[in-house]
Amino acid sequence: DAGITQSPRHKVTETGTPVTLRCHQTENHRYMYWYRQDPGHGLRLIHYSYGVKDTDKGEVSDGYSVSRSKTEDFLLTLESATSSQTSVYFCAISELGGNGELFFGEGSRLTVL
Amino acid sequence: ILNVEQSPQSLHVQEGDSTNFTCSFPSSNFYALHWYRWETAKSPEALFVMTLNGDEKKKGRISATLNTKEGYSYLYIKGSQPEDSATYLCAVFNNAGNMLTFGGGTRLMVKP
Numbered sequence: 001d002a003g004i005t006q007s008p009r010h011k012v013t014e015t016g017t018p019v020t021l022r023c024h025q026t027e028n029h030r031y032m033y034w035y036r037q038d039p040g041h042g043l044r045l046i047h048y049s050y051g052v053k054d055t056d057k058g059e060v061s062d063g064y065s066v067s068r069s070k071t072e073d074f075l076l077t078l079e080s081a082t083s084s085q086t087s088v089y090f091c092a093i094s095e096l097g098g099n100g101e102l103f104f105g106e107g108s109r110l111t112v113l
Numbered sequence: 114i115l116n117v118e119q120s121p122q123s124l125h126v127q128e129g130d131s132t133n134f135t136c137s138f139p140s141s142n143f144y145a146l147h148w149y150r151w152e153t154a155k156s157p158e159a160l161f162v163m164t165l166n167g168d169e170k171k172k173g174r175i176s177a178t179l180n181t182k183e184g185y186s187y188l189y190i191k192g193s194q195p196e197d198s199a200t201y202l203c204a205v206f207n208n209a210g211n212m213l214t215f216g217g218g219t220r221l222m223v224k225p
Contacts, residue, residue, distance in 0.1 A: 033213070042119075042202050042215040043157070058212055059114045090156065098206030098213055099145040101159035 003027050006091050006105040014113050019078040021108050023091030025071075031094040032074040033102065034058075034066065036087040043090060049074055050097065081112040115139060117205050119216035126193050127224050133189045134219040136203035140184035147204040147213065148177055148188055157202060160188075193223040 003026030013019050023032060031050055035043040035058075045058030047066040055066050063085060065077045078085055088109050092102040118137045126132050136146070145164045149157040161170040166181040174191045190197055200218040 035215075040217050042218045043204075045212050045214070048212065056211070059214070098211070099162060099164055101147065101162050102149075102157075102213070104156035104158075106156055 004091060004093055004103055004105045006089075006108045008108060009106065010109045012111045012113065013081050015082055016080050019081050019110065019112075021076045021089055021091075021110070023074040023076070023093075023105060025074075025093045027093060027095070027103070028071060029093040029095045029103075030071075031097045031100075032068065033092040033094070034064075034074065034076045035090045035092060036060065037090065037107070038087060046076065046089075078110075081110075083112050086110060086112045115205055115207060115212075115214040117203060117214050117216035119201075119203055119219050121219060122217065123220040123222070125222045125224065128194060130193050130223075131189065131191045132193055132221065133187050134201065134221075136186045136188070136205075136216055138184050138186075138203075138205040138216075139207070140181055142207040143181045143184070143205070144208050145206040146179055146186050147206070148186070149202040149204065151200040151202055151218070153199070160201075188219075190221070193221070195223045195225050197221060198223045 033048045034046040044060045049055045049068040088107045091105040094100045148160040151157040163179040168179040176189045179186045200220045202218045204215040206213045
């Protein structure tokens, strides 16, 4: 199994509070992604990174920011959590980008009350 | 944002039945298509990554084909087993958006 861990795995927070999810990999893969799981939509891309300090927006990036200061860590921050951000968040890594398979973390379940 | 569509949304079959489902996508600027298997309470796992028109890939009882000119891919499962019950996701990467976009998935349930 690819070495990818997400933390925390579960979090309950209140509307308006900031939240940071961490994705850590031991595979030295260049590409890292944050997806959210939404019923009927499968997985939707929030942000991705193609190298240290190189990030770009995905299809649902509003209300989220990311940082990647070293190869192994990709942080997702909800600046001011809203109930619509209640979801399961998956981090994924890839060595080759679009034409290489993604390896997913176990997911982080976030509930915003 | 790419429009990646999967059909059907869900499917119930009996053990031993063979089944297939479809992923449709815009054919312009196509680069790669991925298939993933996603069991409940687990993470998605890659089945295939295909890039060339006419590609066919096989892993055990599961196979996939790709038609990039008309913008579709089929996933086939031969002799379905209860352990095949999962959601099957396809995802498309194209040169224009530089993102891997997932379809909504097909949920397969195999009854013993």
